[in-house]
Amino acid sequence: MARPIWTGSLSFGLLNIPIQLMPGERRTDISFRMLDSRTKDPVRYERVNAETGEEVPWKEIVKAYQYDKDSYVVLEAADIAAAASENTETIALDAFVEQAAISPAYLEKPYLLVPGKRAEKGYVLLREVLKKSKRVGIGRVVIRTREYLSMVIPQGDALMLILMRFPQELVDPAEYKIPEGGAAKWKITPKEMQMAQTLLESMAEDWKPGDYKDEFRERLTAVINKRIKAKGATTRIEEPADDEPAEASTNVVDFMALLQRSLKQKGETGQAATKPAASKPATKAAKAAKKAPAKKASKRKAG
Numbered sequence: 279m280a281r282p283i284w285t286g287s288l289s290f291g292l293l294n295i296p297i298q299l300m301p302g303e304r305r306t307d308i309s310f311r312m313l314d315s316r317t318k319d320p321v322r323y324e325r326v327n328a329e330t331g332e333e334v335p336w337k338e339i340v341k342a343y344q345y346d347k348d349s350y351v352v353l354e355a356a357d358i359a360a361a362a363s364e365n366t367e368t369i370a371l372d373a374f375v376e377q378a379a380i381s382p383a384y385l386e387k388p389y390l391l392v393p394g395k396r397a398e399k400g401y402v403l404l405r406e407v408l409k410k411s412k413r414v415g416i417g418r419v420v421i422r423t424r425e426y427l428s429m430v431i432p433q434g435d436a437l438m439l440i441l442m443r444f445p446q447e448l449v450d451p452a453e454y455k456i457p458e459g460g461a462a463k464w465k466i467t468p469k470e471m472q473m474a475q476t477l478l479e480s481m482a483e484d485w486k487p488g489d490y491k492d493e494f495r496e497r498l499t500a501v502i503n504k505r506i507k508a509k510g511a512t513t514r515i516e517e518p519a520d521d522e523p524a525e526a527s528t529n530v531v532d533f534m535a536l537l538q539r540s541l542k543q544k545g546e547t548g549q550a551a552t553k554p555a556a557s558k559p560a561t562k563a564a565k566a567a568k569k570a571p572a573k574k575a576s577k578r579k580a581g
Contacts, residue, residue, distance in 0.1 A: 280300055280301050283421060286299070286367030286368050286369070287369070288368075288369045288430065288437075289369070289370050290371040290404070290540075291541075292539050292540045293400055293404075293536050294368075295393060295397050295400040296393065296394030296397045297393055297401070298392040298394065299390075299419070299421075300389060300391070300392050301389060302387075302389040302390045302438060303387065306492060306495060308499070308502070325339065340353070358423060362420065362425070365418070369430070369439065370417050371430060372416060372417050373415075374408075374411065374414065374415055374416070375414060375416055376413055377413060377414045378412075383443070383448055385429070385442060387441040388439070389438065389441070390437075390439075391436070391438065399533065401437065404437065414429050415431075416428070416429055416430075417430070419439065429442055
């Protein structure tokens with residue numbers, strides 16, 4: 279069974295929903311091990327000093343940033359940690375926006391949110407209100423030491439968290455030579471439009487994800503199986519047993535009271551659109567989240 283990336287809480291207003299952040303994708307790429315063709319021994323990659331040719335142990339390796347040609351500044355672990363957000367165990371939703379307004383270009387990687395013990399009511403409450411409003415929650419999440427923009431969206435009975443790209447990470451289409459203007463500018467006739475529309479409609483289908491398979495992987499797997507039978511050379515690698523996943527728990531809460539208090543606080547500000555600054559994770563929602571009795575899980579690399 280997959281282990282949670284981390285265990286924490288999902289918050290909006292004063293409501294905190296203990297959750298586990300679980301992998302939402304399964305990589306199916308076929309990986310290969312490099313071998314010496316002469317002896318079939320494994321080939322090992324080493325960390326080698328470019329000047330001396332000597333291997334460098336991990337404990338002696340530091341990170342450096344190139345700020346100019348041939349010029350680097352060395353960063354210590356404490357420097358990177360100082361830039362990391364303190365809000366490492368809470369997904370604080372800052373806004374709810376229309377799902378249709380978000381370009382697919384912003385979407386990067388999916389995760390599944392699993393409610394902790396006795397957190398089902400809050401989980402379903404958020405899921406259903408998102409479905410009804412056709413909106414998604416926008417917030418930030420810290421995975422390892424990096425903070426990501428993220429979107430919480432209902433997916434059937436589940437809540438899915440999707441990491442998002444920041445606007446700075448997207449390439450402006452204007453940087454490329456892309457034809458501007460409509461059909462008339464490019465002398466596309468009404469008949470051509472009609473024929474293209476007819477062709478499109480003849481190929482229209484309902485979206486059925488199961489109809490699409492990685493055919494290259496299937497063909498490559500068949501080749502591998504054939505080689506295994508021909509050579510009879512297999513290698514067994516013992517994987518360490520997975521630990522039991524930690525589970526978050528929470529006490530029974532009065533959702534109506536929390537919702538009313540959240541709305542009251544919004545009204546007192548007089549500016550419902552005001553959001554907490556990204557550089558200040560200690561918002562009221564984050565403070566409330568820290569009080570939630572969610573167990574801490576060891577930080578693991580995002581899958």
